[in-house]
Amino acid sequence: MSSVPQGMPAVQLEPELRALVSHADDNLVLAQRLGEWISNAPDLEIDIALGNIALDHLGVARALYTRAGEIEGQGRSEDDFAMRRTEREFLNLLLVEQPNGDFAHTVLRQFFFDVYQRLLWEDLSGSDDDAVAGVAARGRKESAYHHEFSSSWVVRLGDGTVESHARAQTAVDSLWRFTAELSDPYPDSWRGEVERVFADAGLIRPDDPYQRSGGREGYHTEHLGFLLAEMQWMDRTYPGMTW
């Protein structure tokens, strides 16, 4: 497609490995974004909730990178995947790299992702790969807990004050263009759950059919580069550092 930017060629990975790295990248990038809220959340309870959710995503990423390294068999560690790959090699969804914005943006981003990841874990808990099936079995419970948090906040904001409703709807309108990429594998169930919560929240799905994609091929929005620069600078400045 001519609309995707040219540049470094896509990284070639075996399909199984590619899928694992994609899921790990989603979780690492989202964890990094959520971590930006620490000490800045609207109140202490939310600060702790976002920090806890971030830790779960980070733990998932670590387990999946470790497994990916074992399958690849080239001796790559979780840190090699997280800290020593370029933007073009990251295969995460565009949604998770989007900036936090206000709390409504963060909540809607989390909600869209939680609905997707719950469906993914259901799928993967039947995986032939023992390690992946185990991560998925644990992930199911964790994502359900995250989903409870994000969906209840979608309803509280959407069905709250004039101001909170407007902010929630603005977040929906600006993030919707990144949702085809994650609803793709499970279009009906993803959309069904989102519409159920939107109905409670009084939020409206945008009419605009424009959708961005490319994250799974390593073509990202401008935001990922900045996120990686902040996340990776220390390891790149002091290669192999430990503490």
Place this chain on the structure above:
Amino acid sequence: MVTALSTDLRSVVASVVDPEIPVLTIDDLGILRSVETEGRRVIVTITPTYSGCPAMRQIEDDIVVALNRHGFEEIEVRVTHNPAWTTDWISEEGQRKLAEFGIAPPTDESQVLCPRCAADRPRMVARFGSTACKALMACSSCGEPFDYFKQY
């Protein structure tokens, strides 16, 4: 002889405590899968609790330290993800210790009792608590806030 050795070994490893809930050993928590030897090498296999539990790395280090103290030098800690850990694996002893420590042990949210005065129907204060495994509740009778180990 080999059996005696591995029984000792197991008890050394089993006595390592959770750094965040130090009344519980990793045996109480149910995360210790096996302790085996291959020549001079000791191989310990554990199952992580929550994906986001930062104590897991510390526990791995503590296992190595505990074995070092008993003269073992070649140690490998393996992590197995399947079957996934559940709070059902916490031993009865572990549940009792939790309650004594002031943490309501895992049970259905509607069945939680205040660990201080045993009153039922506490109020949920925050679903995300001081660690990944706990939520914060408050007793509706004595008013005391307490941690609840989430059923999982």
